[in-house]
Amino acid sequence: MPLPDDAGYAVPDVLAYLCGTWRVERTVGDFAAGRGVPLEGRFTGVTRFTALPGADGGGLLHHESGTFTWRGVARPAERTLRFLPGGAPGTAVVRFADGRPFHDLDLRTGRHTADHPCAADLYRGEFTVAAEDRWGTRWRVRGPAKDLLLTTQYTRVA
Known part of the structure; x- marks a missing residue:
């Protein structure tokens, strides 16, 4: 699954942009398990970015839920992250649910x-906005x- 080919859409405020509900489609290629030819899995579901409870600074709670299919077996899957305001206006710092640092986002x-x-x-x-x-x-x-190799497409749910 390629990233959007028309990427480069500028986002002045990442937290404002992400707020809402997104349909998620992800492929997971495991090259180690496939001995050079990747074994592939697929996740489909929804990601919701909602205001963090008690976050005066505008942080978002990211909750992803759906189905992960690996080797023909489908299982429920979910994860939670916290997106907090970054050091520069319009940027974010992403943390795991337990508060450990994950990455920055600009x-x-x-x-x-x-x-x-x-x-x-x-x-x-690599993050790209189309x-x-x-x-x-x-x-x-x-x-x-x-x-x-994990490749994910997000499409806003109207």
């Missing part, structure tokens, strides 16, 4: 790259424990 040019070290593995995320109602991510994960 979509003011419509594109952003972020790194997240996880033990000895490195997650490198339009006011469509954006995507590509996370490449490499290291001794993982060799993954």
Whole structure:
């Protein structure tokens, strides 16, 4: 699943842009498990960005839920993140649900790259915005424990 080819839509305020409900489609390629040919899984679901309770600074709670299918077996899946105002106007800092840092996010040019070290593995995320109602991510994960490509498309739900 490619990222939007018409990426580069500038987002002056990432938190305002993300607020709302998004349809999510994600492919997961595991190159380590497939011995050079990736095993593929798919997640489909919904992500909701809502105001964080008690967040005077405008933070958002990101809750994703849906179905992850791996090797023909479909299971419910979900995750929660916190998007907080970043150091510069219009940017964000993303944290895991327990408060640990994940990555920064700056979509003011419509594109952003972020790194997240996880033990000895490195997650490198590319974010692209195609339009006011469509954006995507590509996370490449490499290291001794993982060799993954996660590509996600988000489409705003009207």
